[in-house]
Amino acid sequence: MTHPAVEAVAHEAHSHPEVLNWIQLLAKATEPSAFSSFLFQWEKVLFAAMVILFISFISVTLSRNIKMVPGRLQAFFEMLIMGLDEIVEGVIGSRGRTYTPFVGTLFIYILVSNLFGLIPLQNSTMAFLSTVAPIAICVFLYVQWVGITKNGILGYLHHLCGSPQDIFGWLLAPLMFPLHVLGEFIKPLSLSFRLYGNIMAGHVLLAVFMGMGIGMLKPFHVPFGVPIHFPFLFLELLVGVIQAFVFTLLSTIYIAMMLPHEEHAHVEQHQH
Amino acid sequence: MDAHAMLAIFLPLSLGLAAFGSALGLGKAVAAAMEATARQPEASAKILVTMLTGCAFIEALTIYALIVVFNLSGKIG
Secondary structure, eight states, X not given: OOOXXXXXXXXXXXXXXXXXXXXXXXXXXXXXXXXXXHHHHHHHHHHHHHHHHHHHHHXXXXXXXXXXXXXXXXXXXXXXXXXXXXXXXXXXXXXXXXXXXXXXXXXXXXXXXXHHTTSTTOOOGGGSHHHHHHHHHHHHHHHXXXXXXXXXHXXXXXXXXXXXXXXXXXXXXXXXXXXXXXXXXXXXXXXXXXXXXXXXXXXXXXXXXXXXXXXXXXXXXXSOOOOTTHHHHHHHHHHHHHHXXXXXXXXXXXXXXXXXXXXXXXXXXXXX | OOHHHHHHHHHHHHHHHHHHHXXXXXXXXXXXXXXXXXXXXXXXXXXXXXXXXXXXXXXXXXXXXXXXXXXXXXXXX
């Protein structure tokens, strides 16, 4: 029994070199069954669910017993959260605290799933466009929502016209409006492509070097290869952290750009 | 020349072109950041963060080319 969706997934997987993860291995081992096709179809969702469960478990166990004098683990997480808060406040300004929970959630989720992808037999959820695009769409919708609620509908439209102040600004508004609307739609596209492309390219790089390492020892008929992909694991570690940070920082900047302009001027004064 | 041969020639070439531009941009960015750090070592953390963000922007262009190459490489046959 071959499900058409399974064939589509298998075909998609063959377009570039890929290391099999444990869900795919399990699905291959139990091939002709409903369970196997379920695993093939829900692979990405299962990985995302694992990451989310992991983060939820850590945060629930940590926030159950918060002490005034923090232990080692609590101090570490407090430092992480404070660092995030500082970055967001540095970009948006003193009122940026409101946006830290959303932006921080993005950062933690992306970072943990990127690092999860480097564990052997695991795959990062961020290596699929179908799981990265929804996050970027969330950012897009949130930015529009912030723009509408903080500026009002008219202020939001005024912002999309390029915030014209004088007669020349209003003359240019018909030109600026489509440009700004297009720009809003391009933002989630570039966000998702940047993250997905970086992580996917990293996994393909690892897979290619693993294949080369196995190929080097092929004449000796041994069941292992030379681990020449090893140095690239550290590169992927770096890329995973940087891309999570960049995604977060860009989302923060998009929010800051949407906020009313008085606040913006205040931020610039504050920074100089 | 058929479409397969054209793809086989120009896909790697397009990636190389994109990487060429990215390399120039990255070189400039890193050089400027190093100069700034040498002039003002106490601002190195701020410069590093800004540089990394800029580098991610520059690199993204090559990554776009890479995505296109991967998507089309299945058609080489």
